[in-house]
Amino acid sequence: MKRTTFIALVLSISLLSCGKKSDGIVLHDWNFGGRPKLIEFLRQRVYSFEKTHPGIKVEQSDKSWNMIREILYADFSAGAGPDVMNTHSNFAAEFGEAGFYYPVNKFPDFEQVKQWYVPHLLESTRYKDNYYGLPSSAIAFVLCCNKELFDKEGIAPPKTWSQFREAAKRLTKDTDGDGVIDQFGLVLMGGDKGGFAYRMIPFFFKAGVNVMSEDLKKIEFNSPMGVAALKLIADMYQVDHSITPGFLAYTHSEVNDLFSGNKAAMSIEGPWFRGMVGDKNPGKDMYVVPVPVPDDMIAQYDTAPTLQDMVMYSINARSKHLNEAWELLKHLRNEEADMFWITQDLGATATTKSALNSREAKSIKDIPLYINELNHARPWPPHPQMIAIASNIYTPYCQKAIVGELSPKAALDQAAREAQDLVDGKK
Amino acid sequence: MKKATPYLLLVPALLFTVFVLVYPLVQNLINSFSDVSMITGRSGWTGFSNYKHVFHDTLFWRSFGNTSVYAVVGTVVALILGLGFALLLNLKLGKITTVMGCLYTVPWIISPVVAGFAWKWLLNDHFGVVNYWLASAGIVKAGTTWLGNPGTALICVMLARIWQFYPFAMVMFLAGLQSIPQEQYEAAAVDGATMVRRFFHITLPNLKTVTSVMLVLGVIWSFNDFNMVFVMTRGGPMNSSMVLPVLVREFSFVQFDLGKGSALSVVIFALLTTLSYLYLKVLARGEST
Numbered sequence: 001m002k003r004t005t006f007i008a009l010v011l012s013i014s015l016l017s018c019g020k021k022s023d024g025i026v027l028h029d030w031n032f033g034g035r036p037k038l039i040e041f042l043r044q045r046v047y048s049f050e051k052t053h054p055g056i057k058v059e060q061s062d063k064s065w066n067m068i069r070e071i072l073y074a075d076f077s078a079g080a081g082p083d084v085m086n087t088h089s090n091f092a093a094e095f096g097e098a099g100f101y102y103p104v105n106k107f108p109d110f111e112q113v114k115q116w117y118v119p120h121l122l123e124s125t126r127y128k129d130n131y132y133g134l135p136s137s138a139i140a141f142v143l144c145c146n147k148e149l150f151d152k153e154g155i156a157p158p159k160t161w162s163q164f165r166e167a168a169k170r171l172t173k174d175t176d177g178d179g180v181i182d183q184f185g186l187v188l189m190g191g192d193k194g195g196f197a198y199r200m201i202p203f204f205f206k207a208g209v210n211v212m213s214e215d216l217k218k219i220e221f222n223s224p225m226g227v228a229a230l231k232l233i234a235d236m237y238q239v240d241h242s243i244t245p246g247f248l249a250y251t252h253s254e255v256n257d258l259f260s261g262n263k264a265a266m267s268i269e270g271p272w273f274r275g276m277v278g279d280k281n282p283g284k285d286m287y288v289v290p291v292p293v294p295d296d297m298i299a300q301y302d303t304a305p306t307l308q309d310m311v312m313y314s315i316n317a318r319s320k321h322l323n324e325a326w327e328l329l330k331h332l333r334n335e336e337a338d339m340f341w342i343t344q345d346l347g348a349t350a351t352t353k354s355a356l357n358s359r360e361a362k363s364i365k366d367i368p369l370y371i372n373e374l375n376h377a378r379p380w381p382p383h384p385q386m387i388a389i390a391s392n393i394y395t396p397y398c399q400k401a402i403v404g405e406l407s408p409k410a411a412l413d414q415a416a417r418e419a420q421d422l423v424d425g426k427k
Numbered sequence: 428m429k430k431a432t433p434y435l436l437l438v439p440a441l442l443f444t445v446f447v448l449v450y451p452l453v454q455n456l457i458n459s460f461s462d463v464s465m466i467t468g469r470s471g472w473t474g475f476s477n478y479k480h481v482f483h484d485t486l487f488w489r490s491f492g493n494t495s496v497y498a499v500v501g502t503v504v505a506l507i508l509g510l511g512f513a514l515l516l517n518l519k520l521g522k523i524t525t526v527m528g529c530l531y532t533v534p535w536i537i538s539p540v541v542a543g544f545a546w547k548w549l550l551n552d553h554f555g556v557v558n559y560w561l562a563s564a565g566i567v568k569a570g571t572t573w574l575g576n577p578g579t580a581l582i583c584v585m586l587a588r589i590w591q592f593y594p595f596a597m598v599m600f601l602a603g604l605q606s607i608p609q610e611q612y613e614a615a616a617v618d619g620a621t622m623v624r625r626f627f628h629i630t631l632p633n634l635k636t637v638t639s640v641m642l643v644l645g646v647i648w649s650f651n652d653f654n655m656v657f658v659m660t661r662g663g664p665m666n667s668s669m670v671l672p673v674l675v676r677e678f679s680f681v682q683f684d685l686g687k688g689s690a691l692s693v694v695i696f697a698l699l700t701t702l703s704y705l706y707l708k709v710l711a712r713g714e715s716t
Contacts (some may be wrong), residue, residue: 248664320470
């Protein structure tokens with residue numbers, strides 16, 4: 001009797017503790033990365049969405065940007081994952097092909113929503129015939145120059161490869177007279193494979209090099225100009241010693257510390273960098289200019305393409321609330337929300353026509369430059385294997401060439417062979 | 428009912444073991460013989476091809492070499508350090524011994540991830556304290572890079588691992604030292620043996636079993652160590668500090684080739700099972716003597 005009572009008690013407590021089922025709809029929204037200001041903005045945006053959509057609750061989770069691909073793959077493969085998330089737009093090919101993202105062009109009002117955005121920015125979310133998200137924020141990779149160090153040296157930010165190399169050499173020095181170089185011309189982010197690729201490829205693009213052919217069948221980054229771009233960086237490291245020696249271990253935090261602490265004069269970065277440096281060293285100023293071009297391409301300095309990257313908001317194809325997720329997506333990404341990317345320093349550029357053409361956009365520092373760069377920028381080729389090629393093949397071989405383990409030509413040729421095998425499905 | 432009760436009480440633990448241990452092991456073994464990609468999903472039995480890919484991958488052999496050095500050299504140095512501190516603590520100098528004993532065990536109780544991040548910043552080339560001290564003493568140039576240098580990255584990760592493991596060795600050796608009969612030392616002193624001779628002829632032989640057990644355990648644990656290496660270097664720069672557990676992650680969650688990752692983890696499992704068998708043999712021999 002005593003045993004039966006005990007078992008009945010345990011079972012009752014278990015049933016009662018299951019909790020009351022929610023009456024409304026719950027959407028799960030994952031925010032990857034972002035500075036505190038951006039996260040706060042997103043919280044406000046979700047709050048306003050819930051007020052205008054009673055019956056829908058949004059549960060937000062903040063996750064690491066560095067682990068975004070692993071986290072999403074692990075969850076999507078298991079049939080789980082959020083309803084809505086922000087991701088790289090270059091995931092459209094890989095995740096769209098795998099059936100993880102829902103094609104937003106299937107929603108009836110997509111054609112109207114489409115009109116909000118700058119057309120070529122929206123195209124970054126497209127793979128084959130479908131659009132797999134709404135643009136959130138656009139990034140053009142530029143050259144950030146430490147204003148204090150440049151002004152002290154009396155040099156202007158470089159426009160050509162020769163000027164770039166010369167500036168880096170002049171800005172590499174022993175500042176405290178102890179016989180040890182403690183200030184370097186350029187800092188590279190070698191400790192993050194994807195981050196390194198993003199900072200190398202703008203040199204290739206500016207030199208007119210393609211990563212792949214237009215039909216996405218042939219690897220082309222090992223062209224003579226590609227080799228020349230890599231040789232520039234390799235010579236700066238091996239001959240001039242104007243690149244930070246420990247770059248292979250650097251991630252965002254080390255690059256920020258070196259730049260903020262006047263140990264590095266230049267870095268290839270995006271719109272987030274001014275804010276990041278400002279958080280660490282308030283008042284620290286920088287020149288933000290296009291990535292340099294080869295000497296004989298100076299006439300195209302303002303129009304040669306840089307790398308464009310973009311964050312987009314996407315919907316999980318297995319979401320049980322597709323329509324509600326679409327409503328949340330539109331609220332997070334409409335023209336009103338997009339203005340915040342102009343008026344607040346959220347770390348990237350807006351993507352809607354109204355925001356980019358606004359009076360405010362013309363008057364805020366760096367925005368006109370980023371808009372111009374974005375008008376000519378190119379994204380990574382929309383191939384499902386592109387991320388794997390950039391991180392696992394392109395980056396390691398470029399690094400080997402920079403430190404002198406391989407010549408730039410040998411490195412890029414070997415990388416191209418391995419990448420071609422991946423594209424051809426041999427690997 | 429009375430006879431069945433003990434078995435019924437075992438059921439939750441058995442279920443837990445099956446779901447948390449047996450099922451993942453079996454699934455992993457099946458995956459190692461299949462073409463499993465997170466991108467495409469399983470596409471059938473492939474036999475031993477995943478194992479062939481692993482053994483033909485130069486990165487596997489490089490990682491195996493790195494892991495062996497990391498495990499064996501790291502463990503041996505940690506044991507020597509642990510023994511040194513244990514001998515110090517065994518001098519029994521009063522309350523100070525207790526305080527020092529607590530302080531010496533601090534590295535062991537810090538989470539490996541936290542320790543990894545701390546060491547990463549200690550070894551930072553421009554802002555790290557290690558470079559500051561070494562440069563001030565004139566031993567190295569200011570700005571020397573440790574984790575960004577393929578020649579020193581593995582050594583640095585090993586140092587961090589030694590720092591974390593030596594307290595455990597110290598505690599085990601201290602227990603061993605305190606179980607050595609004092610009469611042996613007294614007899615040796617009467618016979619005129621010096622301190623050094625007593626150490627080599629009494630202390631070390633009596634610690635043989637403890638040392639063997641610690642060596643095998645230390646190597647097994649180091650072989651399995653993912654946290655320290657991943658946090659400090661992620662196996663870089665340029666795979667110079669890549670170890671087998673981090674390589675499993677590389678295959679499974681970066682290249683998304685679960686079949687290859689599973690095959691590698693089965694290889695590691697086989698290696699560690701062999702080492703565990705050795706450990707049990709050593710333990711059994713120690714108990715019989």
